Amino acid sequence: MRKNKKATVRISLTLHSIFLYVAYAVALSCLAMQDARAAIQKDTSMTVDSMFTVESFRQLPTDVTAFIDAVRDLNGEACALVKVVAPADFAFSSPLGIVKRRDEVGEIWLFLPKGTKMLTIKHPRWGVLRNYSLGVKLESRMTYEMRIRVPQPRILEKHDTIVYTQTVVDTVTVAPIKRVVQLHGYTLLTASMYTDGPSWGIMAAIMRRHGAYVHIASNMQSTHNTVGSCNREGYRPTYDNKPYYTGCTETSSYTLTIGAIHRLGRIMNIFEGVGYGRNTTVWQLAESEGGGWLRNDAFSYKGFTAELGILISVGRLSFSASALNIAGKHWQGCVGVGICIGKARVITKRK
Secondary structure, eight states, X not given: OHHHHHHHHHHHHXXXXXHHHHHHHHHHHHHHHHHHHHHHXXXXXXXXXXXXXXXXXXXOTTOOHHHHSOOBOTTSOBOEEEEEESOTTXXXXXXXXXXEEEEETXXXXXXXXTTOOEEEEEETTTEEEEEEEOSSOOOTTOEEEEEEEOOOOEESSOOOOXXXXXXXXXSOOOOOEEXXXXXXXXXXXXXXXXXXXXXXXXXXXXXXXXXXXXXEEEOSOOOOXXXXXXXXXXXXXXXXXXXXXXXXXXXXXXXXEEEEEEEOSSSEEEEEEEEEXXXXXXXXXXXXXXXXXXXXXXXXXXXXXXXXXXXXXXXXXXXXXXXXXXXXXXEEEXXXXXXXXXXXXXXEEEO
């Protein structure tokens, strides 16, 4: 009996020990599973989608930013403007290059050459969307909008963390250029037309985009000394009777104007100037009136002279047309032909 009791006690102690060991092992396994689950949750607490996408791309017909604030490419063409609604750490490139980038509030402004059809979009965390097709060829001075949908994080656990973000700057840059008009000059022979006959002159100008000119003209004639004056009908101021005339008249005219000339386009220039001019007309008295000459005040002018005209270049040849006014009374039309000295074309230089 005693042996049976001892055997029973030993079996009970053995079973109790086995039970405690199994319970301890199960407890350790549960703790390990909880730690692993917590670690997995911690690692996936900020899981995000792997890629960003272009949500929309459209033209903004009422936005005149690209027209008013024009940026030009290396060929002198006005660029198209793409306003990208995305964070500032996005970077962009295109086969034709990016002329200029501006980081505005809430969006990125990209000035792209005319004809751009594809755009590569890059992000340091979300990867690269290479050669994204815009669907259209970008037009000069037009504004477009591109909206980029960024991946949204799914927050499972919130922890106090410090996130370090590095901003990526475009590596494709275009150095600014400067448009320069080369120094050149013009020399022209001119002819002024009016009722008393032609007047011949010479005009010279020197300029880049702006410059100066001088114009001298005369009818190459002189008048006799006068013994008095008369009005339009020929009456002298202190006489009631109209004297007899021989019918011979003389006219002398000269003008001098100096001013500025401006380039309007590849072949067209405009010039304006001021100066002094004089036009004198005299009538000859008959021998019965004692002879001599009278100045006709109605056809004689002198004083301030103004000139306005255009100058056109076709190759080396130059043509001008202008209007002159003497003392606000006497008008003359003037045309000219000459040559261009030097090269008048526009060249581009990097600043």
